[in-house]
Amino acid sequence: MHSSGRGFAVGVVILLVLTFGFLAEPARAATNRPTWSTGDFWVYSYSAAALNQTASGSLRLDVVGTESVTLNGTSYSAYKVQGTVSYEFGSLTTTFKGDLWYTTDLAIAEISFVITLSGSLAITIWGNPPQHINWPLTSGDSWASSTDVTLKEIAPNGTATSTYTKLSTTFSVLADTSVTVPAGTFTATPVKETMAGSTSYTINYWSPQAGNSVRNEAYNGGGSSPSGGYNLTDYKYQNGSFFTTVLIGLPLWIWLVLIVFIAAVVGVAVAMRRRRRRPAAPPPGWSPPQEPPMGPPP
DSSP states (O other): OOHHHHHHHHHHHHHHHHHHHHHHHHHTSEEOOOOOOTTOEEEEEEEEEETTEEEEEEEEEEEEEEEEEEETTEEEEEEEEEEEEEEEETTEEEEEEEEEEEETTSOEEEEEEEEESSSEEEEEEEEESOOOOOSSEETTOEEEEEEEEEEEEEOTTSOEEEEEEEEEEEEEEOOOEEEEETTEEEEEEEEEEEETTOSOEEEEEEETTTTEEEEEEEEOTTOSSEEEEEEEEEEEOTTOOGGGOEETTEEHHHHHHHHHHHHHHHHHHHHHHHHHHSOOOOOTTOOOOOOOOOOOOO
16 A cells, blocks of 8 residues: 555544544443343452451342332332352351342342341341432432331341331432453443431442442542442343443444444555556557568578
């Protein structure tokens, strides 16, 4: 390819990258609500500091299906999720398993698990109505949501005890950011959650690629550094696609478009070069020169 042709092709590609890069920034100004499917899962590593001790462990969430959950007589469509959490507190390792129900709005409606120590203590927690999340998540948006939380304990002897708490939370959507966790690098939408009457808060980093939060950070009142949280280590989200995958700052589908365009430019350039090298056809009536006539032999 001549230098002028190469320069033109490179210039067009650079222009496309800059154009797509500019469009890619506001293209996901709103994060749509993920849709979960049976078989989806997310695994998180966990760490926290409490009582001058450091606790760490893991959390796994597996979507096992959809079903209705009834809270105080009201039925809600929900995803049923099996949760497994393991804590390492000093030399002690403890594992709990339980069931969680998320509304299709992806707010927790109910949690049920059993703690087995000297006996089996069954604990069920639910909120009525479940808190809600304003989808799609849009930077600058904020809302408040309240729920009446019930915690019911059934002791090994069958005695049931219930406690009630009103929970009010303010949600604020922050600007999209890039988050790197053990599972990879994601473009995520942070949602800050602050409970009424508290200066502590948490930030959930929602990713459309992962279909869930990829990081959760808990902050004390000062807010200078996280006091604990979760980081995504592995996941399977079947409704994710290459349209939500980001590679080196650009969505993967944009890179595919650029690759196809570059291949087309190179193909055209090669064809033009071959055409220039092809010898020209002789004009009509043209014939190669003949040998001069030879005289009679001596």
